[in-house]
Amino acid sequence: MDKCSSVVKWIDHRLPIFTFMNHELQEYPTPKNLNYWWNFGSLAGITLVVMIMTGIFLAMHYDPNSLTAFDSVESIMRNVNYGWLLRYIHMNGATMFFIVVYIHMFRGLYYGSYKSPRELLWMLGVVILILMMATAFMGYVLPWGQMSFWGATVITNLFSALPFGDSIVQWLWGGFSVDNPTLNRFFVLHYLLPFLIIGVVALHLVALHQHGSNNPLGIDRKEPRDSIPFHPYYTVKDLFGLGVFLLFWAYLVFYAPNFFGEPDNYIVANPLVTPPHIVPEWYFLPFYAILRSIPNKLIGVIAMFGAILVLFFLPWLDSSKVRSARFRPIYKWCFWAFVIDCFVLGCVGAHAPDYVYESLGGMGNQTLGQITTLIYFGFFLVLLPILGRIEKPLPLPNSLSEAVLKTNQKGK
Structure with a gap:
């Protein structure tokens, strides 16, 4: 053990990799919740x-x-x-x-x-x-x-x-x-x-x-006891x-x-x-649905790539100063509606363009794809900028430790 410790010290003195690993993987302060x-x-x-x-x-x-x-x-x-x-x-x-x-x-x-x-x-x-x-x-x-x-x-x-x-x-x-x-x-x-x-x-x-x-x-750590x-x-x-x-x-x-x-x-x-029906892997299906739902090929391609690129601008599209959806009652419901919309887009991408949904009153696959595509882009480009200005968030806790202690007391 002593020889091993000596080798580690010798290496660490010249290349502080063990000090780096100890700090980043062991001592690294992390929110306690x-x-x-x-x-x-x-x-x-x-x-x-x-x-x-x-x-x-x-x-x-x-x-x-x-x-x-x-x-x-x-x-x-x-x-x-x-x-x-x-x-x-x-x-x-x-x-x-x-x-x-x-x-x-x-x-x-x-x-x-x-x-x-x-x-x-x-x-x-x-x-x-x-x-x-x-x-x-x-x-x-x-x-x-x-x-x-x-x-x-x-x-x-x-x-x-x-x-x-x-x-x-x-x-x-x-x-x-x-x-x-x-x-x-x-x-x-x-x-x-x-x-x-x-x-x-x-x-x-x-x-x-x-x-x-x-x-x-979604609140910052303010005191040492907020971290472990x-x-x-x-x-x-x-x-x-x-x-x-x-x-x-x-x-x-x-x-x-x-x-x-x-x-x-x-x-x-x-x-x-x-093949009768060409489909990509399941993880591409929502973007494939966006592509197919737009009749114009160029606009469809732009929309497909735009569905990914819009994520780059998300930090500036969301105008709310509150991070966590726990304190944003309207955004919470909108978020889950967006998740459902992504799953529906995946189903649209998995079916042929002429597929008809009998359970939805005979709605065509392309029509459903156009509706869900509008919801997808509407979430980022319309809802997030407006919601941050009109939504009244719930009061935030003063610190992580205070919130964790209250949760533990309720659990008891």
């Missing part, structure tokens, strides 16, 4: 590491060639030792990654974690989301099944609606159609982008530790959350590995046969 909704940030980080590790091993056996890509994936599943496990962990890991990140962002929306002084923290989180989407889309193309091929064809063709769009599309394809050069480009980018995500995550953590975590009450050390209080809480999270992930891997997949993707890509 964080709940389990704050687990999802650490879960996202752990999932990212697992995705990178499994991706590296899968890349060792994958062949990014349009003639052999599909067979190489099947070979991983059948011939590589535990290749099926690596692929199912990686494939369902994308689903789990988006689940935790979406919950993480909705939690930020509910508790006002995007407000001053955490604007850059939120904006870096949106950058991470965009990089995740790009990485996931390119990874979906790699198995080179029917849905992979046609999904790549449809999504890349969207850029043709923009100025100089045809040149952009040809550059993305590396030619005049989705083919071998496209697959090679997507494979390289799919491999490299996660390391760029790690860099942005590092900046995200630096911004987080600059002003500390927000909390369910991160370890052991929140490391234990995170480990419990990780255990529950891994149970869900393991269930998908071992019992329902293709639950979120498309059967058409187990058919080798064929440029001459179009």
